[in-house]
Amino acid sequence: MGLLSERLTELGIILPEPPQAVASYVPAVIAGQFCFTSGQLPLLGGKLVAEGVVGGDVGLELAQKAARQSALNAISVAAQAAGGIDRIAGVVKVVGFVQSAVGFHDQPQVVNGASWLFEEVFQERGRHARSAVGTNALPLNAPVEVECIFLLHG
Numbered sequence: 425m426g427l428l429s430e431r432l433t434e435l436g437i438i439l440p441e442p443p444q445a446v447a448s449y450v451p452a453v454i455a456g457q458f459c460f461t462s463g464q465l466p467l468l469g470g471k472l473v474a475e476g477v478v479g480g481d482v483g484l485e486l487a488q489k490a491a492r493q494s495a496l497n498a499i500s501v502a503a504q505a506a507g508g509i510d511r512i513a514g515v516v517k518v519v520g521f522v523q524s525a526v527g528f529h530d531q532p533q534v535v536n537g538a539s540w541l542f543e544e545v546f547q548e549r550g551r552h553a554r555s556a557v558g559t560n561a562l563p564l565n566a567p568v569e570v571e572c573i574f575l576l577h578g
Contacts, residue, residue, distance in 0.1 A: 427510045428509050428510050428546075429509050429510050430545075431476055431508070431545060431546075432576045435544065435545065436505075437496070438498060439496060439500045439503065440469075440496055440497060441467070441500070442468075442497070442501040442503075442504045443470075443500075443537050444463075445462065446542075446563060446564065447563075449462050450532060451464075451501035451504070452502050452504070452505035453505075454505055454506060454535045454542045454576070456575050457575060457578060458516065458573055458574065458575060458576065459505055459512070459574040460493075460549070460573050461498045461501050461503045461571050461572045461573075461574070462474060462501075462571060463501055463504070463519075463521065463563075463569040463570065464495075464497040464501065464571065464572075465494060465497070465532060465563060465566040465569055466490035466494045466497070466563070467490075467493070467497060468493055468548065468566060470575055472490075472564060472565075472566055473477045473489065473490055473493050473546065474486050474487070474489070474490045474525070474567050475514060475525075475564075475565045475566065476499070476565060476567055476577035477487075477523050477524065477525045477567065478522050478523060478524055478525065478528055478530075478531075478567045478568070479524055479525035479527065479528025479530070480493075480525035480528075481525040481567075481575060482491065484530060484534065485535070486531060487517060487522065487539075487567050487568055488525040488531075488533070489537060490536040490537070490566070490567050491536070491538040491568045492538060492540070494517075494538060494568055494569060495538035495541045495542060495572075496541065497570045498570055498571070499540075499545070499574075501511070501574070502574045506574075506576055510577075511577050512548050512575075512577075513549060513574075513575045513576055513577045514520065514549030514550060514552075514574065514575045515542045515546055515550050515551075515552040515572060515574055515575070516552055516553065516572075516573040516575050517550070517552055517553045517554065518535070518538055518539060518552050518554045518555075518570060518572050519554070519555045519571045519572075520535030520538055520554070520555070520557065520560065520570050521533065521557050521558075521559050521568065521569040521570075522534045522556065522567065522568050523559060523560070523561060523562040523566065523567050523568070524558035524560070524567070525558065529558070531552065531556040531557060531558045532556040535554065535556040535568070539552070539554060541564050549559050552572075
């Protein structure tokens with residue numbers, strides 16, 4: 425695979441502006457050859473692409489789209505922290521949190537929205553370890569939050 429910037433252009437994907445932290449933390453930290461992102465909400469242009477509880481206010485398809493937007497934001501903040509998109513070599517780990525209605529048990533299906541994006545963008549290097557966790561509340565009433573560990577080129 426060539427440069428990640430070229431891959432994004434080929435796919436017609438434009439990364440959003442990296443979202444700013446909504447509390448007292450930084451969006452991403454570099455440690456050695458890894459970039460750890462803080463949890464990324466499905467923000468686009470400063471607004472959530474969806475709000476509410478998955479399995480209640482938010483259906484599965486919309487929740488997957490929100491997870492995809494969260495993943496795009498994770499790539500964006502990682503690129504900013506790393507000094508450029510082409511420094512990102514792949515995805516190591518993804519943790520997805522899903523604001524879930526009582527009785528909703530399809531958290532892995534929701535977080536697939538992020539995983540599919542990473543595999544589309546990074547191809548084989550986008551396959552990752554993952555956790556999908558249900559929770560009763562997320563910041564700003566977001567339906568999903570995604571945090572990642574990216575591998576950086578040396």
